[in-house]
Amino acid sequence: MIILNSVEEFRQRYHTAKKWRRCAEAIANLPLLKPGMCHSIGDSLVYRLVDGKVAAAPCFTGNRRYVEIHYYLSGSESIAYAAKPSLTLLSPYSDETDRETFSGAATTRHTASAGQLLVFDNDYAYQPQGSDHLRKMVLMVTIEGATFHNK
Template sequence: MIILNSVDEFRQRYHSTKKWNRCVEAINNISALMPGVCHSIGDSLVYRLVDSKAPTTASFTGNRRYVEIHYYLSGSETVAYAAKSSLACLAPYSDETDRETFTGEATGRHTASPGQLLIFDNGYAYQLSGADHLRKMVLMVTIEGATFHNK
């Protein structure tokens, strides 16, 4: 898991690839988003706004085809994380949802605060602690190094 403290830090670190620039484009569009509605930009990014009570998850979640980014706007949430290799598989990978679930012990925890971005790469799984009210943007970025040639 990568923790960034601002969108500016994200821009500086991930400025050289179209799919990361699309993330900034999506974040800049946040004022036009309705909670729970999925949007996409090109073939490399799907995103949505979460503005509600956030439930606690019982297991760890991991992805294979997408990197998941949580951009926190208000509220806070504690996230437990661990390398997938240190966890036990609870449910097999689903190609339809790009999710796999795990059980085990966290190797780290972080309480996300407004302005931070948490980036969950494919080697790690995460578990969310929940929150009474949370406003965040969830972005799913494809792991492929390039987009389709016609996009």
Template sequence: MIIVNSVEEFGQRYHSAKRWRRCMEAIANLHRLNPGVCHSIGDSLVYRLVDGAAPAAECFTGNRRYVEIHYYLSGSETVAYAPKPGLQRLAPYSDETDRETFSGAVAGRHAASPGQLLIFDNDYAYQLLGSDHLRKMVLMVTIEGATFHNK
């Protein structure tokens, strides 16, 4: 998991690739988003706004074809994370959802605060520990070299 403390820092660190510039474009569209509605830019980015109570996840979640980014706007949420090789797989990987679930020991925790972006890369799984009220943007960015079988 990578912690970026602001959109400005994200833009400075991740400006070279088209997929990261598309993330900045999506963030600029934030004022037009309604909660729960998915949007996309090209074939490399899907994003949505989450607004309300966020229940705690029962297990760790990991991705293979996407990097998941959570941009926190208000509220806070604690996230547990661990390297995938040290976890036990609960269900097989689903190519349709790009999700796999795990159980096991937590390697670390981070309390996300407004303005931060948490980047969940493919080497780690994460577990959201819930929030009474949360407003965040979730971006799903394809990893380089990932292809879709139907394209």
């Protein structure tokens, strides 16, 4: 997991590929978003706004084809995470959802706060611990080049 402290830090670090510039474009669309509605830009990015009480996840979640980014707008959320090989697989990878679930102990925890972006790469699984009120943007960015190979 990569922790960034601002959108500006994200822009400086991730500016070379089109898919990362699309993330900045999605963040600029934030005033137009309604909670729970999914949006996309091209075939490399889908994103949504989460606003309200968020329950703790019952298990760790990992992805393979997408990098998941959480951009925290208000509130805070504790996230537990660990390398996938250190966890026990609960449900096998699903190509339809790009998810696999795990159980086990977290190796690290981080409490994300407003302004931060957490980048969950594919080597780790994460487990949100819940929040009474949270407003965040969740972006799913393909790990493949700028687009899917079959498009």
